[in-house]
Amino acid sequence: MDISTQLDLRNDTLDLRRQDLAQVYRPQREWIDGRGLLIVVAHFFSGIGAGAWLWSTLYDFDIGRWIAFGCVVGLSGIAHLAFLGRWNRFWRMLKRPHKSWISRGIWSIGLFSLLAVASEIPAIADSAAAKPLVFASVLAACAILAYEGFVYAASKAIPFWNTSLLPVLYVAYGLRGGAALLLIAAALGAGQFDVAAVEAVKLWAIVSTAVLILLYLVSGRRAGGAARESVSALVMGRVSAAFYGGTMIVGIALPIALTAFRETLAIPELVVLGAIGVTSLIGDFYVKYCVVKAGVYTPLVGATGVKRAQNA
Amino acid sequence: MPKHEAIDQASQNDNEDVWIQSACGMCYNQCGIRGHRVDGTLIKIEGNPDNPIGRGRLCARGLAGIQLLYDPHRIDYPLRRTNPEKGIGVDPKWERISWDDALDEITERLATIKENDPRGLYFSGTVICLAPLSHALATFLPAFGTPNSFVSDGHQCGNAEHILARTLHGSVTTNPDVEHCDYLLLFGCQAGLGTYYALTTMAQDVADARDRGMKLVVVDPFLSSAAEKADEWVPIKPGSDGALACAILNLLVNEYRIFDADYLLEHADGPYLLTEDGWYARDPGSNRPLVWDIDAGKPRPFDDPELGQVALEGAYQVEGQTCRTVFETLKGTVAKWTPEAASEVTTIPPDMIRKIARDFGEAACIERTIEIDGRELPHRPAAALYFKGAHGHDNAWPTSMAIELLNEVVGASNVPGGLLGTTPVCDGHPDTGFPRWKPGANEDGLLDAGMLLYNDPYGVVPGWPPPPTDTELPNLRDLIGWPITTCFTPAALTDKENFSFDHKPELLLNYGSNLLMSAARPEVTFEAFKDTFVVSFNLHSDETAEALSDIVLPDTSYMERLDPLPNFTRHHHPVGLGNWGHTIRQPLVEPLHERRHFTEVLLELGQRLGLTETMNLLTNNLYGLVAPHALDPERTYSWREISDQAYRSWFGDEHGLDWFETNGVMRWPKKVEEVFWKPFVHARAPLYNEWLKRAGEQVDEIVEKKGIKGVDTSGFFPLPDWRPCRAHRAREGYDMQAIYYRVPWHTFSMTYENPWLDEISRGEPYSYFICINTKTARAKNITDGDPIEVEGADGGTIRGRARLTEGVHPEVLAVANNGGHWAKGMPFARGKGVFFNQLLPMDLEHSDLVSLSMDCDARVRVTRMAEGA
Amino acid sequence: MRLGMVIDLKRCIGCYGCQIACKSENGTRPGTTYARVVKREWGEFPNVKKLSIPVLCMHCNDPPCVDVCPTGASQKRDEDGVVFIDREACVGCRACMMGCPYGARYFQDETRDYFEVGENAYEQAAYSAHERGVVEKCDFCRSRLAQGEEPACSANCMCKARIFGDLDDPDSEVRRLIDEHGGFQLNPELGTDPSVYYLPPER
Ligand SMILES: Nc1nc2c(c(=O)[nH]1)N[C@H]1C(S)=C(S)[C@@H](COP(=O)(O)OP(=O)(O)OC[C@H]3O[C@@H](n4cnc5c(=O)[nH]c(N)nc54)[C@H](O)[C@@H]3O)O[C@H]1N2
Ligand SMILES: Nc1nc2c(c(=O)[nH]1)N[C@H]1C(S)=C(S)[C@@H](COP(=O)(O)OP(=O)(O)OC[C@H]3O[C@@H](n4cnc5c(=O)[nH]c(N)nc54)[C@H](O)[C@@H]3O)O[C@H]1N2
Ligand code: SF4
Ligand code: SF4
Ligand code: SF4
Ligand code: SF4
Ligand code: SF4
């Protein structure tokens, strides 16, 4: 028997998390691998939900508001709970809004759901309280849009996230995703909805998010160290397939192409709109997926540490 | 209950919470531990601060013992092979049997063997279990009447060093006195830095010494744990340490003339005169070796009371012959090793060799003295130590000689700051004066070790190298009897053309050692014993058990058994000042399942075979038991009773087994004369190995008579020199050398089954990979993490993933320990790490015949494999 | 009082004893190593340096893990600066793991066992103190401190490379070592002000 063939040469026999410890740049795994993916899913739904709420409120699109509500409170809420190690203690997360962005986020989602429900109760909807309520729900939705990025940006250990550009990116994508959601709804015949207006927003959003991503990558690269490592992971490393395929091609190139060539395409208008919506939604998911996946930690022995440790 | 307090052995009840003192057994060092047992479950092992061995601190392995105790893959019941086919990688299809059935069958077979020819019983054992191993070697086997024992590790382990430790230091091993040392030069050894003897104590002392400013220079092809801490890492080509040491010697004695003339004159055979044929010139009347009396202008016996000033150097006319002194001859022998010549061989730049020689010589501070405890002693704060790396080659002997003599020429031997033998002198416990030993001098004035506890033909440690006798034994115990552990057995058994013995192995009793993996390429061991009935005592059904064993017996681990004097030979005791420590090993938990202590099983087998009487006598001999505590040959004793007798005999009636069970360890302070004994004992260290020259001639005669080929005694050279080893031979296309090194958290191969230690390796960059120099790898188109194949010029192929590192010599591949298990019985360890020994043949050609050391590096070539191949 | 540790990179030989000392003291599950060792290598053959850097929770004076924790499960003890996690309060959101720059935190996810057959007797006993679904980390061996003992990793280190003490006490061994040998913190630029200091490997 050739014993050496018994050697297990598969990389995956070595638990990745342990192998990471041997690396200079440890990728974060808890918020992406396994059940960790749920937090991305949760943030995806609450982002597009909040965006959709804004647009629907602006354009008075009732079904859109219901969809938005479903995304934020239903899908995102479930994903959030399922993500937690101890979901039954979730209420504890309300305890530290003065410090923690997650706490703030949970407050905004909580408030949002109360306000949204309240504003829909016929007795209230018809009262004078309706307007301020709706206004408050819009504020809460804005808070939801904003907090997600800050959750990541507050992570001191992951320089790629630890920048104010990230919340901007998340807000932009939330808005964009919200619009995309409504496009799909419209395409599915949800009716009485000013498609043209949203569409304009959509095109603008796609272009601007593309610009933002570029900006984000450039600034990450410039920051050097771990942030640069994250950029490499996106551009030519372990996340590049998702990044190019999901974020860039499906999420940006396709919707732009569809918009540009919709005249020449012999496909029904609504189908094209739906396709734009779907592709950009996928893109929205992937941008979050990629950003989160690309997060790597500051090296344990940072520049100063290395110098002191090397001092030789 | 507070930690240091009593043990409540009996109570396995629900409210139990006890700390029990004992000794670690994850490697041979036997460090002091204490185990915390709560409600019958062992929940923690930690160091025992009261024990001088380790002083309360353990290595990772020692702390991880719990996972060996409760490893679900341990063998819990006797097993019998049901698959008649034996083979490497073949499933033995174990079937559970009862102890009675197992012992009945073994007894029956042994009884037949004993009647026909007791030499049909073969025994092999592991160094890890020192005390039970010694007990078996010294009582059961001689009582049975078989000399055919071997220790699985010897040929890879310290054989060459052990011979020199005996002749130069009166001991079995050595360690530097780092407390007083300013310059420590390590050749392929990680003493106090991850491996080697007295690791946990040495680690504290070496760290202190380095903190204080002791310089550490590490000669190693790989940037090992030791090299990592070195002030200077000297990456050497494997197998060339002898050349480096010879060059340093040459610089010291010839160029810089830094040597301790007083030491060489008084404490070594430096002034002895050698005839032109290389024998000691002897006084015709008394047969005493002669020295040159300068005052008298004539030769005189070395111990002539009228001696005037004696010549250390020079050549003199004695009875018509030109006789040089030993030291003069040494100078001449090493003269050819210029730094440039050594550089060619070692790849170390000549300037660096000069610097090391100069630094070492200057650090030795010849003439300096130190006062310790009111005694004025020579102080030589420089030491050179070597082990596995340097002597694991077929040039082991001359290499080891050369490195040893670095200490000898500067007088840094068994004095403060230098290299110390491990406990060669002991005046015994202050109350009883026991145990007690001290080196003496033989009739040539040369050092004769005294610590060795027993001295019969089957003893592990004979006092002085015995002369060769006819070859009848596959372990070559008769032909080459001076290596401490014999180990050539599988090679001799498979070398059918050369060796024919008038008996063959009928039954192999394998105690713990995984010799299929640890000895050499597995095929050698398999071939040697495939037709033998094999009984393994083990913790796991390891590779050896699965390929070869007919019956496997579940031994207790060190946490489940009583070994009254786990380090009674004290080869592993810390050197230097401090305390003596005699610790107990006792069960931290009662043996789980049907596990039984090997020693107790041997007692039962002995009884079944009617050996009790002889075994009792041999037991008395082994532990030096004297009346009223000597065992009565007529009686049958339990292991507890024997243990109790041993304790009482050593330390008095008030210190029996129960005292040790409660108090764990007996300690008392060492005396200066015990530790730094050289100035107090008149016994000379032989720089010149006349005995070996004689042995060489005798071996030649025997092999010629027997017609044995391939026994090359040109290495039976009395002085240091260097010669290439097998792996240096140029072989077309084979451009590299492969070596292994140890990591501090694994013991050979056995700990790969330990999940905590495995977890370390998985988070550490090197140990599960094959390390290759970055530039070399690039040139071969190998990138980090690639699967690679390493093919040996002498056969064998190993595979693993490449780890590119700057920390390895460009011509070297380095593999950690002994991984890549394939046994079903060690599923956790399977496929983890790299199995190195596939590259190592085991035969005369790859062995150093003085020490029976084996070449542990291989000439190889490396290629990248296709991913997923 | 501010409890802290000095890790002497000159003394440490990278033996991983601390990793196992901690593991066996705290009975942590697979993959969880409050104490561990990072290996780094610099330079080119033959001028290459390898270094073992033992790490644990840095018990930051200004701990980002505590800042981001939504539940308050992560806390810093006022009396001695020990940063710890209240297991009962943690929801397992892992925000703290994203905030901690020192890789000190471990999520106790579903089912991971060392042996495929499940927990052995020791593990059953040891793991009973732990919870699933929460984050765990080094707490400077709070239970040992309470009994007046030093942490397991420093008590055991066979090179005495980990030294434990009060950073606020000007006469303490830790303070002396830091002052004498130029002790430094890891990633000080992050403003976390760790209570674990390192002594340079060469001096
Ligand atoms: N942690 C740990 N401790 C142990 C053991 C263990 O398995 N693990 N085993 C015990 C036993 S039985 C033994 S024998 C001792 C061994 O103790 P050591 O002799 O210290 O053990 P190694 O680490 O195998 O060998 C030392 C070094 O030699 C290097 N080397 C290899 N070839 C050469 C060479 O040709 N020249 C030079 N100069 N260096 C070379 C290796 O890279 C390695 O770093 O340790 C004992 N202690
Ligand atoms: N590749 C490579 N080969 C080597 C070495 C190396 O470092 N690398 N080192 C060499 C050296 S110096 C040596 S000393 C040898 C060592 O060689 P071995 O002594 O054969 O060591 P292991 O291969 O670890 O196998 C030890 C066996 O003993 C068993 N064992 C452990 N404790 C007990 C016990 O209490 N009772 C019983 N019955 N069994 C027990 C283990 O389960 C295991 O099966 O290996 C040599 N070979
Ligand atoms: S050196 Fe050996 S005996 Fe000592 S603690 Fe480590 S494994 Fe145990
Ligand atoms: S136990 Fe001590 S010497 Fe070993 S790695 Fe940890 S800190 Fe370093
Ligand atoms: S995982 Fe637990 S400790 Fe960490 S931030 Fe969330 S609640 Fe706090
Ligand atoms: S090291 Fe990490 S876990 Fe520890 S206190 Fe600092 S931020 Fe918190
Ligand atoms: S202080 Fe205690 S918990 Fe922290 S790393 Fe050390 S042993 Fe582990």
Ligand SMILES: [Mo]
């Ligand atoms: Mo060994």
